[in-house]
Amino acid sequence: MGSEALLSVRDLRIAFDGTEVVRGLSFDVRPHEALAIVGESGAGKSLTARALLGMQPREATASGSIRPDLSAHRGRRIALIPQDALSALSPVHPVGDQLAAAVRSVARVSRKEARSRAVAALDRVGIPDATRRARAYPHEFSGGMRQRAVIAMAAVNEPDILVADEPTTALDEDHRDQVLRILAEQRAAIGAALVLVTHDMDVVREHTDRVLVVYAGRLTEHGPTSEVLARPRAPYTAGLLASLPRHASPGSRLPVLGGTPPAPGTLPPGCAFAPRCPLAADVCHRSEPEPRQADGRLVACHRWTELPHPATDLFQETEERHSR
Numbered sequence: 001m002g003s004e005a006l007l008s009v010r011d012l013r014i015a016f017d018g019t020e021v022v023r024g025l026s027f028d029v030r031p032h033e034a035l036a037i038v039g040e041s042g043a044g045k046s047l048t049a050r051a052l053l054g055m056q057p058r059e060a061t062a063s064g065s066i067r068p069d070l071s072a073h074r075g076r077r078i079a080l081i082p083q084d085a086l087s088a089l090s091p092v093h094p095v096g097d098q099l100a101a102a103v104r105s106v107a108r109v110s111r112k113e114a115r116s117r118a119v120a121a122l123d124r125v126g127i128p129d130a131t132r133r134a135r136a137y138p139h140e141f142s143g144g145m146r147q148r149a150v151i152a153m154a155a156v157n158e159p160d161i162l163v164a165d166e167p168t169t170a171l172d173e174d175h176r177d178q179v180l181r182i183l184a185e186q187r188a189a190i191g192a193a194l195v196l197v198t199h200d201m202d203v204v205r206e207h208t209d210r211v212l213v214v215y216a217g218r219l220t221e222h223g224p225t226s227e228v229l230a231r232p233r234a235p236y237t238a239g240l241l242a243s244l245p246r247h248a249s250p251g252s253r254l255p256v257l258g259g260t261p262p263a264p265g266t267l268p269p270g271c272a273f274a275p276r277c278p279l280a281a282d283v284c285h286r287s288e289p290e291p292r293q294a295d296g297r298l299v300a301c302h303r304w305t306e307l308p309h310p311a312t313d314l315f316q317e318t319e320e321r322h323s324r
């Protein structure tokens with residue numbers, strides 16, 4: 001598995017002031033695949049994704065290994081598509097100039113050639129009249145167009161890996177689908193792998209091949225998307241799926257997954273999910289489960305064999321319990 005990987009992450013830990021928020025994640029990014037990192041807010045998804053590019057917050061301490069180290073090849077072998085397109089674009093330069101500068105930062109080409117690659121990249125992501133629009137400033141683009149321009153910028157140098165950190169959070173549903181489709185097209189066109197950070201299981205289902213489910217900075221379940229989503233083995237994965245609107249029974253309130261994740265530094269003993277888990281037993285409150293092979297994927301749960309299928313009803317009951 002390791003030798004064919006574009007990137008291998010082993011025992012990644014990220015801490016702030018001595019409190020670990022990413023707690024020993026290990027996974028590979030394989031050529032051409034789309035890997036989702038999914039979990040609720042605060043799970044450590046963004047920190048993990050940015051670590052792949054060597055982009056740690058200054059105040060963080062990190063350990064573990066990410067091989068190879070691509071931080072010196074950002075923009076060329078690995079590129080980030082951030083949540084907020086405005087943060088990725090300078091407000092004071094035309095969009096086309098920014099793309100051309102990205103081209104010239106990695107390739108010794110003439111200004112004219114860089115310009116023409118920039119316009120072609122904008123055209124590929126569906127920016128109409130790309131030659132003219134390349135002269136426009138980011139504020140003259142709509143939100144969806146800006147996010148497409150950011151995808152174009154990330155893809156323009158044909159990196160091996162695109163890392164997209166919740167790329168559609170700021171967009172409405174129509175633009176969300178459009179941007180995800182364009183991202184998939186770009187990825188296919190350049191043959192890149194994609195690491196897609198999301199909290200949305202529908203996005204995981206539609207756009208990824210493998211999924212890493214993270215809870216409180218730890219691996220909960222990791223395997224092929226189709227298998228994990230068809231039959232989750234970790235209660236937390238089942239809870240995330242049960243929270244999707246179409247799984248809710250008529251009249252029930254969302255989210256179905258009751259409670260909230262623990263704040264950093266306030267982890268319970270044992271499994272971090274145990275206080276919210278309808279299957280938790282004594283052992284879960286005592287010892288933190290290690291990831292192990294189960295049913296063709298990795299699962300970190302003492303009770304995985306007890307999870308009923310489908311598990312939706314289990315979580316409906318949990319919600320009732322939490323709301324009482």
Ligand SMILES: Nc1ncnc2c1ncn2[C@@H]1O[C@H](COP(=O)(O)OP(=O)(O)OP(=O)(O)O)[C@@H](O)[C@H]1O
Pocket residue numbers: 016021039040041042043044045046047048057059199264
């Ligand atoms: N610079 C920082 N200083 C202190 N704590 C931080 C910093 N950056 C992130 N954290 C904390 O680390 C944890 C994980 O953050 P991260 O942004 O990776 O979560 P996430 O899963 O991406 O969540 P979201 O979906 O809300 O973006 C959170 O509890 C967050 O508050």
